[in-house]
Amino acid sequence: MIPWLPLEPVFPALETALAEPNGLLAAGGDLSPQRILSAYRRGIFPWYSTGEPILWWSPDPRMVLVPDELKISRSLAKTLRNTDYEVRLDTAFSAVIHACAGKPREGQSGTWITREMQAAYRELHRLGHAHSVETWVDGKLAGGLYGVAIGRAFFGESMFADQRDASKIALVHLCAYLKQRGFGIIDCQMETAHLASLGAKPIPRSDFAARLVDLCVRDDAPGHWPAAAIDGHFRRHMTQP
Numbered sequence: 449m450i451p452w453l454p455l456e457p458v459f460p461a462l463e464t465a466l467a468e469p470n471g472l473l474a475a476g477g478d479l480s481p482q483r484i485l486s487a488y489r490r491g492i493f494p495w496y497s498t499g500e501p502i503l504w505w506s507p508d509p510r511m512v513l514v515p516d517e518l519k520i521s522r523s524l525a526k527t528l529r530n531t532d533y534e535v536r537l538d539t540a541f542s543a544v545i546h547a548c549a550g551k552p553r554e555g556q557s558g559t560w561i562t563r564e565m566q567a568a569y570r571e572l573h574r575l576g577h578a579h580s581v582e583t584w585v586d587g588k589l590a591g592g593l594y595g596v597a598i599g600r601a602f603f604g605e606s607m608f609a610d611q612r613d614a615s616k617i618a619l620v621h622l623c624a625y626l627k628q629r630g631f632g633i634i635d636c637q638m639e640t641a642h643l644a645s646l647g648a649k650p651i652p653r654s655d656f657a658a659r660l661v662d663l664c665v666r667d668d669a670p671g672h673w674p675a676a677a678i679d680g681h682f683r684r685h686m687t688q689p
Contacts (some may be wrong), residue, residue, distance in 0.1 A: 450474055451474050455477075457482050462490070462654075463644040465506050470508065471505040471653075472503060474504045475501045475504070478502070478503055479494060483599065484596070485572075485577060488596055488603050488662070488664075490506075491503055491653065491657045491660055492505065495637075496560065497562070505637075507649035509639065509651055511637060512634065512648060513646065513647055513651070514632065515624070516623075516627060516646045517647045518646060519647035520620060523613075524616055527616075533617060534585075537582070537672075540580060540589055540592075541573045541659065543589055545561065545566050545580070547608045551608045555605075561606060569594065577596055578589060578595065578596050579673050580592055581625075583609075583614040589610075589618055590609070590610050591611060591617065593639075597631075598663075599619075599666045600629075600630055600664075602622070602626055602630050602631055604636055622634075632662075633663060
C-alpha cells in the first residue's frame with residue numbers, strides 16, 4: 449500500500465518506497481511546478497500512464513551520469529566529426545517533448561509522457577527550470593533531449609532521435625555544457641543497458657539523495673539557456689578520438 453499525497457507538496461520518506469515495483473513511493477497530488485521541483489530536490493520523479501493516477505517514484509539504485517564520465521564510442525566520435533549538424537539549447541522545447549512522447553521508454557509499451565505531463569513541463573520551461581538540447585540537421589530537428597535543472601544537478605527526462613546518433617549528439621553537448629557550468633550529476637532515473645554504454649552507473653538511492661543535498665543547495669535564478677552555447681573550437685575539442 450502506498451500513501452495518497454495531500455494537497456501540500458510533501459512526500460513520504462524515500463525509504464518507504466516499494467521494492468516491487470522498484471521505487472514506487474506515492475500516488476496522487478498534482479503536477480504543479482512547486483510540487484515537481486520539490487520532488488526532484490528529494491530524488492523523486494513523476495511517471496505514470498494515461499488512465500492512471502499520478503505516480504511518484506524513487507528507485508534504488510538510481511542511474512546517474514557524471515558529465516566528466518560520458519563514454520564516447522569510436523563510432524559516435526566519427527559521427528560528431530563528420531556529420532553536418534547544429535546543437536541548439538531551449539529553442540524548440542515543445543517540439544522535443546512532443547517527439548519524446550512518441551518514443552516509448554525502453555521496456556515499456558505506449559508513452560508515459562501524457563498530455564498533462566507535457567503541459568506541466570512546458571510550464572516548467574516557461575519558468576526557466578526545464579530545458580531542451582536539440583540536434584538540428586539540414587535545418588530540421590533530428591533529435592534531442594529535455595530535463596530539469598536545479599542548482600548543479602540536471603534531471604534528465606527523455607530523449608529521441610529521428611536520425612542516427614542525433615540524441616547522443618545532444619547528450620555529448622549537454623555533458624560538455626554542464627561541465628562548463630560546474631554541474632556534478634545527470635539523473636538518468638532507471639538503469640538500462642543503453643545508459644550504461646554511455647557511462648551512466650547505478651548508485652544507492654541514499655547516496656543519490658545525499659548528493660542532491662549538496663548540488664541543489666545553490667539554485668541560480670531560473671532562465672532559458674543561451675541558444676548557441678557550443679562554439680566550433682569546443683566542438684573540435686569534444687570530438688577528439
